[in-house]
Amino acid sequence: MAVKPTKAEKKIAYDAKLCQLLDEYTQILIVAADNVGSNQLQSIRKGLRGDSIVLMGKNTMMKRSVRMHAEKTDNKAFLNLIPLLQGNVGLIFTKGDLKEVSEEVAKYKVGAPARVGLVAPIDVVVPPGNTGLDPSQTSFFQVLNIPTKINKGTVEIITPVELIKKGEKVGSSEAALLAKLGIRPFSYGLIVQSVYDNGSVFSPEVLDLTEDDLMEKFAAGVSMVTALSLAVSYPTLAAAPHMFINAYKNVLAVAVATEYTFPQAEKVKEYLKDPSKFAVAAASAGGETGGAAPAAAAKEEEKKEEPAEESDDDMGFSLFD
Template sequence: MTNITTERRKIPAKKLAYQERFLSLMKEYKKILLIGADNVGSSHFQSVRASLRGEAIILMGKNTIVRKILHQNQKEFPDHAQMIPKLSGNLGFVFTNGDIQAIRRKILDNKVGAPARVGAIAPCDVSISPGATGLGPELTSFMQACFISTMIVRGQIEVKHKVDLIKKGEKVSPSHAALLTKLKMSPFSYNLTVPYIFDNGAFFDADVLDLSEQDLLRSFSEGIRNVACISLATNYPTLASVPHSICNAHNTIFSISVACSHPYHATKKIIRLLDDPEALQEAIAAASAAEAAEAAAVVAVDDGEGGVDDDCCDCPEDDIFGGPLFGSDEDDY
């Protein structure tokens, strides 16, 4: 019986050096930006590196190697394992301990114009404005083949109307690429993208950084509203539902007081008016006259100034609960 022995494959020194470099950066830096490098040239990449020098370090590498490093060192870096499912495509890593928002802005603002290449996916709409093109009359047939209406003015081709040549997401055809090259147009611009961010153990989509304070307040308000609805539906009191429960209870007491003609400080005037029909008619007439006067004043303001002042709203913009529960302290019951 022959013993077959297999010699263990030797790991190249270059991969070992990359592993040591990657692990040392993970130990030194607590924040990592995953970057996409599609359609980015070497000179463009160098300019990005120069802009981040002293603030961050860019490290590229094969996704398979990075996955293996993260798997093998998962006990030492358990939080970094969150990046493994997202490692696909032409990705790189930006290690930093500085302000993530500032680093991301520098990366995204560094754009380079590029011509339209055949087969490329258009990142934006491309159109040709009417006017002189600088092309000679011999290219008239070529323009007509691209379904562009032209005319000859002073020995050169002019485009009559605006032409929407390529839509965002479409592939660039050979004729479109040739036309844009002849017009010396570089309609596309590319930059490094930042799809994901790792920050002190938290891994999230980079679009979270674009949320404003108003967006956060709106989401917080919707969350409070949902909690209050569920609490009221299940009769389970919470801090969000207690004000509504008190309001509903007060409405019930108010209705019972009016129905039973048993007044308290909030229903004294209403019950007095219900018991005196003449006084009720006078109150209704006075209220109608007041509404008519207010409507006339609003129309006058609209005609004179072109709109109603926003300051007339009693509810402050930053009050996410819709104002006071029972009115202001000056309300007369």
């Protein structure tokens, strides 16, 4: 008969396992495990098997092991995990893509009834319609101020009712009514709270960012840097093109207003002296692009007209000449 390990031996084994995982993995998902049962957790372990390992444990043990391992390896990045070990949490060590792993974890949610005293994670709305309950059950609806009517010997809810608001505790009447209606309003599973990646800690919302989102945020940042640089007249790489253009506009304005000139300003001065050149330039530009089609059409018409003139001349001769 195998001898059961003592508590001290279990702690030593747990500490060794956690330290081994910290050395082997550089990516960790910190997940909340409230209302997650053992069977559900086992299903999650099976689903992540291959490139991820789920490790649960007491926060005091995990903090102690992380702190001692950080001192032993002189890797202070591990200390960033300690503030995250609050509440009923677990660690998912992974070598896979963080976004894919978090999505896989989110799949394993199980519906649960509304138990008395439980804090509602979402709003619970009872939809209108026939409940299938007999008229003797109307007392539940009256206590909760739910408008009903009797239809074909059963109780029918007239309008949708917000029974429980998010953050409120479930009362005995609400729990009993939802149980009678067969409504399981809540679903529970591991919820990713934070992400640890090579010493950096960030929110799981970052995993949902796409390349387009990053480009948009980068463009917004460049615009802000450009605006600030132009406002304080401080040259930066982002503001340099605008500064050169603005400087050119200023020099050109001086050249137009005075007798001073330079090669780039000559053409502008010519246009100002003779505005008709604007029309000529526009016409020439149109001829280069869309003007080719009308010219070709005109040539086609000329070609079509030439045979017509020849046929008119032939009509003056007799077939017997």
